[in-house]
Amino acid sequence: MSEGISVLRAEYLEEQRKNRRAVTFWRWALLLLFFVGWEAAARAELIDPFIFSCPSRMAMTLASLFSSGELFLHVGTSVLETIAGFILGTLAGTAIAVALWWSDFCSKVAEPYLVVLNSLPKTALGPIFIVWMGAGPGAIIAMTLAISLIVTILDMLNGFLETDKEKIRLMRTLGASKLQILFKLVLPSNFATMINALKVNVGLSWVGVIMGEFLVSKAGLGYLIVYGSQVFKMDLVMTTVLILALSAALMYRCILWLEKALKKYMGVTV
Amino acid sequence: MIVSARSVSLTYQSADGEVEALKEVSFDINEGEFISLVGPSGCGKSTLLSIIAGLERPTSGTVYVDGEAVTGPSEKIGFMPQKDQLFPWRTIWGNVTLGPELRKQKDASLAESLLERYGLSDFKKKTPSQLSGGMRQRCALIRTLATDPKILLLDEPFSALDYQTRLSVSADIHGIICNEKKTALLVTHDISEAVSLSDRIVVLSKRPGQVKDIYDLTDLKGLSPMERRSDGRFKEFFNEIWKELDINV
Numbered sequence: 001m002s003e004g005i006s007v008l009r010a011e012y013l014e015e016q017r018k019n020r021r022a023v024t025f026w027r028w029a030l031l032l033l034f035f036v037g038w039e040a041a042a043r044a045e046l047i048d049p050f051i052f053s054c055p056s057r058m059a060m061t062l063a064s065l066f067s068s069g070e071l072f073l074h075v076g077t078s079v080l081e082t083i084a085g086f087i088l089g090t091l092a093g094t095a096i097a098v099a100l101w102w103s104d105f106c107s108k109v110a111e112p113y114l115v116v117l118n119s120l121p122k123t124a125l126g127p128i129f130i131v132w133m134g135a136g137p138g139a140i141i142a143m144t145l146a147i148s149l150i151v152t153i154l155d156m157l158n159g160f161l162e163t164d165k166e167k168i169r170l171m172r173t174l175g176a177s178k179l180q181i182l183f184k185l186v187l188p189s190n191f192a193t194m195i196n197a198l199k200v201n202v203g204l205s206w207v208g209v210i211m212g213e214f215l216v217s218k219a220g221l222g223y224l225i226v227y228g229s230q231v232f233k234m235d236l237v238m239t240t241v242l243i244l245a246l247s248a249a250l251m252y253r254c255i256l257w258l259e260k261a262l263k264k265y266m267g268v269t270v
Numbered sequence: 271m272i273v274s275a276r277s278v279s280l281t282y283q284s285a286d287g288e289v290e291a292l293k294e295v296s297f298d299i300n301e302g303e304f305i306s307l308v309g310p311s312g313c314g315k316s317t318l319l320s321i322i323a324g325l326e327r328p329t330s331g332t333v334y335v336d337g338e339a340v341t342g343p344s345e346k347i348g349f350m351p352q353k354d355q356l357f358p359w360r361t362i363w364g365n366v367t368l369g370p371e372l373r374k375q376k377d378a379s380l381a382e383s384l385l386e387r388y389g390l391s392d393f394k395k396k397t398p399s400q401l402s403g404g405m406r407q408r409c410a411l412i413r414t415l416a417t418d419p420k421i422l423l424l425d426e427p428f429s430a431l432d433y434q435t436r437l438s439v440s441a442d443i444h445g446i447i448c449n450e451k452k453t454a455l456l457v458t459h460d461i462s463e464a465v466s467l468s469d470r471i472v473v474l475s476k477r478p479g480q481v482k483d484i485y486d487l488t489d490l491k492g493l494s495p496m497e498r499r500s501d502g503r504f505k506e507f508f509n510e511i512w513k514e515l516d517i518n519v
């Protein structure tokens with residue numbers, strides 16, 4: 001391995017390695033410093049742990065959530081709602097974008113509606129969904145859909161319309177039908193757009209789920225946060241926010257893995 | 271005559287007004303001929319190819335292919351677009367069998383034998399990005415040949431290549447087309463490319479495109495593209511066509 005490598009190259013690689021290690025070190029150090037500082041400030045009574053909580057109390061809260069099994073109930077509920085939301089949002093958004101790509105007329109008719117719906121703050125629709133669908137997961141998933149659907153439609157449609165004109169010309173001379181152009185050119189060439197929509201929708205779905213759970217719910221991380229703040233259990237609120245951050249980051253990671261796997265499966269190199 | 275354009279005119283309609291792209295264009299192509307189409311930018315060359323390929327209907331006039339009026343895309347016509355337009359999400363094999371796949375033909379033996387004949391069999395499972403520019407161009411041609419068309423329409427297929435590559439790739443593609451005994455109509459901006467490859471050159475005027483002149487290069491027949499470039503008559507043809515194009519800088 002190290003044969004064939006010039007001294008300069010070896011030095012460069014060593015430099016890179018050192019640099020990477022320093023970055024990793026400081027990332028963890030910063031985290032540790034933050035929590036230690038927080039704990040110390042609470043112990044020294046610089047901040048009131050009743051209001052600001054502190055890591056040791058959060059750890060205790062986490063342990064009790066874990067042992068009572070509540071942790072899995074709440075994390076599971078929110079995660080399932082989010083997954084349902086972003087899969088539905090991405091699929092429905094893509095399907096509607098396909099329909100609009102297919103028919104120029106429909107897309108012209110839909111345009112002003114998309115513009116208005118896109119600029120509407122979707123959270124305003126929350127109470128309506130609750131009335132329509134009852135206080136439960138249905139309303140929460142509807143909330144996530146409302147947030148992610150329009151953006152998905154617009155992004156996907158844009159991608160579809162930017163499909164290389166020369167490639168479409170080529171497909172047509174090879175006798176392709178519109179359906180074949182869709183499945184063999186437009187969709188595969190927009191693979192990256194779709195993955196991107198998926199990534200954006202994970203984030204948006206979390207917003208929708210937490211918003212929804214704030215409004216109505218008997219379980220979920222959003223519920224815990226609202227409940228905790230109402231009974232003034234700040235330890236519970238802070239712990240939940242931390243769990244939420246970890247869950248959301250982990251889910252995003254999963255999407256990155258999925259992207260990698262799909263790319264490998266499809267042999268995509270772009 | 272395998273292709274025959276009779277008084278073909280096309281006027282594009284759009285919200286901003288009318289664009290008269292082609293006006294009364296008539297010319298013939300004999301079987302096995304290699305014809306180049308040159309003309310100023312925007313004079314309707316791509317439009318003319320689209321009409322012959324059956325993708326665009328002329329406002330008036332008719333194109334006949336093999337004696338039949340063109341009404342839509344046909345198996346007799348193969349099209350080679352600008353750049354190679356290979357699909358990066360397909361392997362080389364997936365790309366060259368695109369035509370048979372779209373036409374629901376199970377038999378891909380022609381693609382197989384073409385890959386074999388032109389030395390690309392070993393690259394079947396590779397992706398386009400793993401191939402050099404010249405090899406990609408070969409694949410693009412094989413993709414077009416895989417449906418066994420009689421006539422090839424090439425719309426500036428070499429325009430994305432650098433000068434050196436372009437010289438050898440155009441000679442290579444020309445060689446394959448002659449070898450397969452296909453009729454070809456090549457659109458190009460490059461007069462020297464046209465003179466080095468063609469049997470005849472059709473010169474279009476600026477928009478609306480009309481046939482300004484047709485040059486017969488029978489004198490140079492039998493010479494390879496490289497030999498033509500070093501032949502004394504090459505410059506004469508070049509200069510004449512250059513003057514004819516009347517490109518004002």
Ligand SMILES: Nc1ncnc2c1ncn2[C@@H]1O[C@H](COP(=O)(O)OP(=O)(O)OP(=O)(O)O)[C@@H](O)[C@H]1O
Pocket residue numbers: 282283284289291309310311312313314315316317318477
């Ligand atoms: N779909 C369309 N609608 C309206 N005008 C068009 C359309 N397609 C082409 N045109 C116009 O028709 C004219 C001829 O276009 P065409 O693409 O055939 O020219 P070209 O000779 O191929 O040009 P280039 O050398 O740049 O490739 C141009 O002025 C172009 O702007």
Ligand SMILES: [Mg+2]
Pocket residue numbers: 315316317425
């Ligand atoms: Mg053109």
